[in-house]
Amino acid sequence: MTMDVPQEILDALTDVDMPRLPPEAAPSETVRLAGVEVPVYRAGCIVVGSGAAGLRAAVELKRRGDDVVIVSQSAWGGTSACSGSDKQTLHTANTADQGDNYKAMARSIRSGGAMDEDTAYVEAVGSSRMMASLQFLGLPLPQDPLGGTLRYQTDHDEVGRATSCGPRTSRLMVKVLAEEAIRLGVPFYNQTTAVKILTGGEGADRHVVGMLVMRASDRTEQNPLGIALFVSSVIVLAAGGPGELYRDSVYPNGCFGSLGLALEAGVELVNLTESQFGIGTRREGFPWNLSGTYVQAIPHIYSIDSEGVEHHFLADYYRSTQELASNVFRKGYQWPFHATRMLDFGSSLVDLAISSETAAGRRVFMDFNRNPLSVPGDLPFSLERLDEDVRDYLGKAGADQDMPIDRLKHMNPLAIELYRRYKIDIAEEPLEFAVNNQHMNGGIMIDTWGRSNLGGCYAVGEAAGTHGVTRPGGAALNAGQVFGTRAAEHISASGRAKRTASGDITGTAETGISDLLAALRTESPLTVKSIRSEVQARMSEKAGILCDQQNVARALIEARKLNVDIRANGVAYGRAAEAVRGVQWRHMALASEAVLSALDFFIRGGGGSRGARAICDIAGESTPLARSGPLPDYRFRKERESHRKEQIVVRLDGDEIRLSTQANRSFDESAKSFFERDWPSWLTGRIYD
Secondary structure (H helix, E strand, O other): OOOOOOHHHHHHHHOOOOOOOOOOOOOOEEEEEOOEEEEEEEOOEEEEOOOHHHHHHHHHHHHOOOOEEEEOOOOOOOHHHHOOOOOOEEEOOOOOOOOOOHHHHHHHHOOOOOOOHHHHHHHHHHHHHHHHHHHHHOOOOOEOOOOOEOOEOOOOOOOOOEEEOOOOHHHHHHHHHHHHHHHHOOOEEOOEEEEEEEEEOOHHHOEEEEEEEEEHHHOEOOEOOOEEEEEOOOEEEOOOOOHHHOOOEOOOOOOOOOHHHHHHOOOOEEOOOOEEEEEEEOOOOOOEEOOOHHHHOOOEEEEEOOOOOEEOHHHHOOOOHHHHHHHHHHOOOOOOOOHHHHHHHOOHHHHHHHHHHHHOOOEEEEEOOOOOOOOOOOOOOOOOOOOHHHHHHHHHHOOOOOOHHHHHHHHOHHHHHHHHHOOOOOOOOOEEEEEEEEEEOOEEOOOOOOEOOOEOEEEOHHHEOOOOOOOOOOHHHHHHHHHHHHHHHHHHHHOOOOOOOOOOOHHHHHHHHHHHHHOEOOOOOOOHHHHHHHHHHHHHHHOOOEEOHHHHHHHHHHHHHHHHHHHHHOEOOOOHHHHHHHHHHHHHHHHHHHHHHHHHHHHHOOOOOEOOEEEEOOOOOEOOEEOOEEOHHHOEOOOOHHHHHEEEEEEEEOOEEEEEEEEOOOOOOOOOOOHHHHHHHHHHOHHHO
16 A cells, blocks of 8 residues: 555454344244254255355345245354455456456466366356455445456466455455345344254255254253254255364364264265465464465564574575565465475475474564564575565565565555454564464365255355365355355256245154264263364374375374264263254364375375375475475475376265265366357256256
């Protein structure tokens, strides 16, 4: 920014007030099932989750005259509403300068491999419509004086398709979509946790018939756990990603997602090997991504050991002050760890170095009141001695101030304001941070309409496994909007959600409630705390940015044993609220086994380093170099080209995780539509077949 921005404008983009929820509708009836008085709610479609993707699906269904409700564990408390970065990115087709090419954009989205080509095109071509819709609802995306949307370049983005409202882009998206959902009269059921998907039919005819939930407001003496039944033949899973899977995570606390819930219902998952890790503040305080201008301001990064001694540890990795500072800057748009960027003194050496310091028990900080210290024997830091791409960016931004805090204030004062809201003043004190888990690229396997393999079950947002090995920054927000709309279009065209569900599923529900109660045992030695501690430690220590075959295999054995113990002993709880967490941690333990199973399957099949993880191997082809020489402990395998063309599919068969591979779906770029030929398919609804 080249001028001071009034405080009230900064406040409006940082303190985003959310709308008040409408009163909840009463249940249609109450039935006694498995000894419990269970309230029954009925709907044409249930959307699970109140983030940006789920709200989009609900809004589009309601606009089309469908009967839809939203159930949410905590409205406005999920990842969309509570996460962000310095200028949180929305990735859409470029609507400035010379415009964009959707096919080229699709190639960029799927460039990392292991992604369906048709899905990438769907996300690309749908992005302009989604952005226009959000702007219509009031999302304040910045424009130039002639109406072009302001853009910048993000990771895996060769054109510059990124735009942003500031650090709270996704929260602002949730706000405008929530206001629209409330205006349209979409019923919300808050403090409502989905615990079991109910199904009917067999084999290929299996389909959704309803869902069991646990609701604080439905707890009574005759129903102490607040179990409720939602009857519906259509469910949209939009509960986000498995944020609780890792101890070292930038997700808000309490984000469980729905992978375990889906697995138990027979829903197939895909690409669970693919996540994103990057630097961010720790979840014990205010979890936040530290990409963008936080590092483009080039603060001094250092660690402190148990004796209080400061270590200028990045100087052990980079050969010159210029190289060190330039790669700190590049973490702004190369924010996800990528194994290949550890080579040739690239930007992911920063992640490796930080991770190593943390593993050694040191605390890592960035100090915006100090420029990087010089590498021993080299010249001191200077804005004139930076790599050309870095100098060019800072020059165009006008960021020529002497100190990092002044460069940050000039480029993005909102980044400073945000932390002040949480009583952290980065203008006055260093900021502690770490490498942590930030996004799950895999999830529920869906087609181009958001359908899973289970009839009537759709998935959108981070719950859906639409991404491949890599994705451009902000592509996830766009994908949630595109598939939220497409799922709604498909559901509405089917006619299944036009009326409130009226069927009798009490037999299925009673069996489900009995199973649920059997899995919650007050006398079990397995507590929520013990399961959480075991799962999170194992995932953070064995399935982070550095993996190897032996440790992953050992972690998988431990994860399997935990799930055997959970099935045998159940999960203990004291208060009713702990029972909800008990179910969620049972699901999370299952999701952990699924992720480790996929990772073990990939590594044993010769899988190499790509995206989120380096697969360390003493026989690997690549060895990172540091200033002092090779780093043999981090020698890693290269990726196999054949693995880019396929995805790993995960499903639960009884109590066993089954794995297979399938080829990426293709997209014929040479195929062209023709209006008169193709219009009838739209008019008659054949496009939804």
